[in-house]
Amino acid sequence: MTATTEAPATTAAGMPSAPAPAISLAGVTKTFQSGRESFTAVGGLDLDIQAGEFFSLLGPSGCGKTTTMRMIAGFEEPTTGVVRLDGTDVTDVAPNHRDVNMVFQSYALFPHLSVADNVAFGLKRKRVGKAETDRRVTEMLELVELGDQAKRKPSQLSGGQRQRVALARALVNQPRALLLDEPLAALDLKLRQAMQMELKRIQRDIGITFIYVTHDQGEALTMSDRIAVMNGGYVEQLGTPAEIYERPATRFVAEFIGTSNLLTGTAAATTSEGTDVRLDCGQHVRIAERLSEGTSVDITVRPEKIQLSTEPPDASMSRVRGTVTDTVYLGSSTHYTVLIGSDTATGTEIVVFQQNDRDLSAADAIAGRGSEVWLSWRPTHSYLLPS
Amino acid sequence: MTATTEAPATTAAGMPSAPAPAISLAGVTKTFQSGRESFTAVGGLDLDIQAGEFFSLLGPSGCGKTTTMRMIAGFEEPTTGVVRLDGTDVTDVAPNHRDVNMVFQSYALFPHLSVADNVAFGLKRKRVGKAETDRRVTEMLELVELGDQAKRKPSQLSGGQRQRVALARALVNQPRALLLDEPLAALDLKLRQAMQMELKRIQRDIGITFIYVTHDQGEALTMSDRIAVMNGGYVEQLGTPAEIYERPATRFVAEFIGTSNLLTGTAAATTSEGTDVRLDCGQHVRIAERLSEGTSVDITVRPEKIQLSTEPPDASMSRVRGTVTDTVYLGSSTHYTVLIGSDTATGTEIVVFQQNDRDLSAADAIAGRGSEVWLSWRPTHSYLLPS
Amino acid sequence: GVSGKQQEAVADDDFWQGKKETGNVRFANWPLYIDSKRTQLKQFTKATGITVDYKEDVQDIAAFAGKLQPQLANGDSTGYDMFVLTNGIELARFLALGYLAPLDHERMPNFTANIGEAYRNNSYDPGNKHTAPYASGITGIAYNPKYVDREITSIADLWDPKFKGKVGMMSDPQEIANFGLLAGGVNPAESTEQDWQAAADKLRQQRDDGIVRSYYAQDFVQPLTNGDVWLTMAWSGDIYQQNAEAGTDLRFVVPEEGATIWTDVMCVPTTSEAPVDALKLIDFLYQPDIAAGLTEYITYIPPVPKAQDILREQAQDASGKARAELERLVESPLVFPSEEDYSRLHNYVALEPGKEKAFTSVFHAVTQA
């Protein structure tokens, strides 16, 4: 194996100079021409992905994730820009001469070949010797726990098993990077969660760069070292999962990732500790940033940052009053919807997550439907959205 | 509308005597015969479902949920036992003469009929007058917010819209009960969550008995008034979502619903406050129940009940020490895996959910991978499994 | 079951006894053997009130006879009250098996009056007891002077390697047998089984040398016209028609060794449901002016010599193009052969009963290899 086994997001150690990123896209755009119409699927990408990283492309449908992936694999030629693998320009290199491998959403297993032959396909094309091929195929099938299924045809496997064959088929070639385009989209929830763990484990064990496409933010957050959130052909934000979740760079990111409570208001007074904001519903909250009076502000608060209480909370917190309009019991947590402001028309609904770490009866007592409650959170958890 | 609008699980008010349950199964079994082999899909069911209830059947694949449903609808004849609707024995009544309606997982919309004609199908079979039919169809389409799609064909609708047509088609007949067999299984996560709310709203508005089949426990917990957890053709536990989640009757239920930490040990000493249990890993925890010494015990603790801290927690709590082996960042919460005991082979892994209500950096500091931590929970949260 | 019981030969009187006119007659004939307006049939209907169901169902005599055979053998109606057959194996078989009704000459005044001398005493049905000729034709050699630069005079020319791949032969065993026999100097009427074998060998030789382009059932005119074949066995009338109508310059010769004359005859099956009407129609067609009309369209040799006179008269009355066409018809040796031509014409091989299979298989082996 040529891949590094160091922690992700760090580069291979002991190189004399800073090594080139495993994959780098520079000024890459892609415009599709169909008839007289043209459509720009990717508007301008600059990405450097380090060796050994688990890198995710996250974004809504049609934002250009697949197109980006296909340009890296070589199935689409960029309209402009350069694709580099380990520093070498491969923009004009055919897919079969690129040292990256892809796992397709539909798996695209060869239905006429056995599991073992599917996995051996790439090695045979590279004219790896028979013995060596057999050895590596066996090894890889062991890794994905399919050692005993080698003789079967793909049609005889379950969804999760096929997924693993697709993975093995790509990994056995020891590519510089593995491209995975929504590899779990076709699986049901349970299997999907199991496979997420599995994928992460394999990536950790083998240490190959993974570029992962998903439009499921939970998946991206759980698995990635870094995430690029794409929208309309551009990267909106690039960062670690926590950076993206806790400090969304744009309103789009804030709304796309997780549940957000959006509060709009106007800066009422500035103090040394921050700004006092008058919300549209009339109540006041504090934020840590200092803004000039009268500025209209959009702030987001994540539901899990909010405390729910019947007693007025500490004054150092941002706090608002409201009425519980709905509670949803989810076992490990309960989601409350709280209406702040006088009536449904002008008021704002805020979602609050409370982990059920208390006794259930106690939790119920706090916040039955219709009860009046205080919501509070630290001012630092009010995140000011760039306008 | 004949349905009650009272709160679920209560029966229609003002009845002279206790009314018969809307649906009742007594000693129902179903054995499939295929060739010489026979297979018992449902082993013996006794269920009373009250009018207006949102009742869920929950269980792993193949446990007999669909079979149960189909026996209520009349598509399968029970091998033994009686099915009653509002007290009337309908065991031998053909499906078209039973006053219950079904929503199929595949929707089973008639592709050659418009939305309105799909919805009107049942009324026409019942020879409801034209004007009345039109009125009720329009009303029902308004209810599911498809008033403007009445002329379309099912193929022109989105997945969620089809789902709603299927619902309207069943509801318009004002059945005694609506049977829904995994109605959301085919939808993607986002749509699925939206439809869960929608279904619950409709059921609340109309007040009809819903019998809901799912194998997604989150869905069952969120939506149901009562849940029957099935396994291998039998009901393992019947109760409200909180009862089932917080007080699982069997080990199967504990493991099937939510994430559970299973700890095995032996009762070491009994005090007035409960029992001191020596876990297999050597550490001690306390439980509220009083057991005779030496009894071997299985206890479960829900991950969200456990507090994670670097300082030793209060001695009144059940507490153990361990090492963080994995953390998974999920945005609103982080899941920690903590190994208690000396080494991976003999130790037990405990999963802990911590809501990310603190600053991220603080949370990280508590429990980076490899750090030593204390886990603590109230003794009442250790739930003793019946052995 | 399949039975081929011989029908009891019926005496003339017996057959016609009690037979009544039905007012409709079903007649099967070759395609395009009457004009598409069915002029003569309309005249017949006008004259007698009897309608005619005319069907162009005879497309291959052997196949047609093969189709009727089982029905006639069963004594079932064939769906036809009369049909046309060519003198040859099938006709001989039908006659021998008594499938054909005797013709009551007393009810056929036109026929008795107008039939040509040459037809009164033919070999295939002496005395025309069961058949009445519809038209005759000559099987000779036709060639296209556009491609053949010399005059063709003999059957031997069909074996000339110079015309390799450009010679057409006929696939019908009787037709090709005659040419094979004549090429070897054998009179078909007197041929023996050894002669057949020799003729077949000769023909096989011609085939294996690559001289034969194709064995044609009937469709030799089109390849001859467009040059796919340069010379071919051909029927006189077809060549005449093509020249007359399409303005081509195809030549037809009665070769030195001799050629074949055949006659399409009308006959009434014993199972006919309207024999009286059929008889009337046959007789009607022997009126000279009607026969002349038929001949003008089909351009084969009419059994009514007076037709030539009538056509000649018509030609004098006509003018311009029509006159030229009629004159050409009247003077054509293809339609009205000379005595000298007649002397070189032979009938098909006369087969003793039971020899048919042996005969046909010898020649099928040549054409159906």
Place this chain on the structure above:
Amino acid sequence: MTSGLDMPTSTPSGVTDGDPEGVRTTPWHRRIDWGKWFTWGVLAWLFTPITFMIAFSFNDIQGRHNVTWEGFTLKWYGQAFDHADLTQALLYTLAIGVLTMVIAGTIGSLLGLALGRHRFRGQGTTNLVMFAAICAPEVVLGAALLSLFLLVGIATGFLAILLAHVMFTISFVAITVRARVITLDPNLEEAARDLGAGPWTTFRLVTLPMLLPAIMAGGLLAFALSIDDYIITSFVAGDVTTFPLWIWGATRVGIPPQVNVMGTLILAVGVALAVINVIMAKRRRS
């Protein structure tokens, strides 16, 4: 086989028909779509005789042989039905075609429904017999039927042709319908029962309308096979002459231009039907 190697480099939907007009250029030999040229070549081959046939329906011939081009005329279209026997043959063909469509359509659909929806004894044998009936060469079918008709003494003719045509088209209908039945959601019928429809109402209002496109397709296939058939028909036709049989016979004296006219007309009807079908399918999809 050049086109066989011309792998798709675009998305499977193949939206990209022409060259993408990017900044990059492709070498000339890759810009030529060899597969397209090949396919058009095949189409040209297929259409040459057809074009010939259509053209010669406008040939102003004088004689009986429609062989060489002699000028343009529309007169044969005016005289399309002048050959009474040809017209009769065409009518026979159409009548047999329509009857075959109806009978084979009905019987075949029922068989297809049984095979697709139910499990029953003899299913394997039925499949095998159908498979054999589809695969059996026409000569064999024709010969076998003739043997039967001879043995039992059934008269050949119209009825015999009809029996034969229904026999060799049933399997095609059954397979078409079965394919549809298999993809049909069984829940649909249950849904109808659930909504109060009895078994017969369910069949009438749900099953039948769902199967109708397949039944129509199967019926049309039967019709097409029937009107085109020559070989089987030639064995059992008896005294009935169908359109293909008449054409075959007419080669002796030269095929009249009316045959080309009718060929052209049938082609036109076929084209119209196909185009309507494609449009309907498009509309159903959108």
Place this chain on the structure above:
Amino acid sequence: MRRKLTPYLLALPGWAWLALFFVVPLAGMVSLSLTSGNVITGFEQTFNVGNYVDAISTYSEQLFRSLLYGLGATLICVAIGYPAAYWIAFHGGKHKSTYLLLILLPFFVSFVLRTISWKFTLSDNGVVLGTLKSIGLLPDDFGVLNTAPAVVLGLAYNFLPFIVLPIYAVLERMDHRVVEAAHDLYASKLQAFLRVVLPISLPGVFAGGLMTFIPTTADYVNASVLGGPGNTMIGSIIKTQYLVNNDYPIAAAITFVLMAVLLLGIFTYARALGTERVMEVQAK
């Protein structure tokens, strides 16, 4: 109980028809092939196996030739039909159905008429050869009509859609991403075709091949219209024996021999792939 009966009631008319007019006739033919006699004296069941000896010894050449021509035509069909089907399935885009329709269109013209038109097209000085000759691409004495190649080409012409449709069906149904997957795994275009596309489409090729081979082998229309001396196919013999010579026993014997040879192929094939699959492909 009613439910159990339904499939039998549904299948009954079809069974009856197929049994009466397919199975029984085949049996009848076998029975007829063992009789002796002639049409005039009638036929008698004598279990005369000699008919088979006669049939095979007399017509083995035509039988063999038919198989050869059928094979040739099938190979040509595959060679022509595969690339066309491939291109339509992979590159037809939104015009796929139009292309398929164009492939099928000529078949709206009666089989006999089509074959005859093809004959006119092929004639020595006709539109195709005549034109080629006049521009000097072909020698003047070149001809195809009335030769074996003309027959084989005619057969290929007439049965092309039988192969295009099944091949198209499998190629169309195939997940086109496997081609990309092959490239991704270092396969060149040729390798991707040979190792992935071709093997996956083989069932279609086989199904189409069968559907072409059987009718072409048994056809005689093409041989009669386009063939010359020495191109007679077995179908012609069967027809002549049945319809012209009325020599039913021999005719039935030849027919049965032909069918046996073809059936052997069919069943070998059905064994290998399963009848349902073959017919599914065909139904497309």
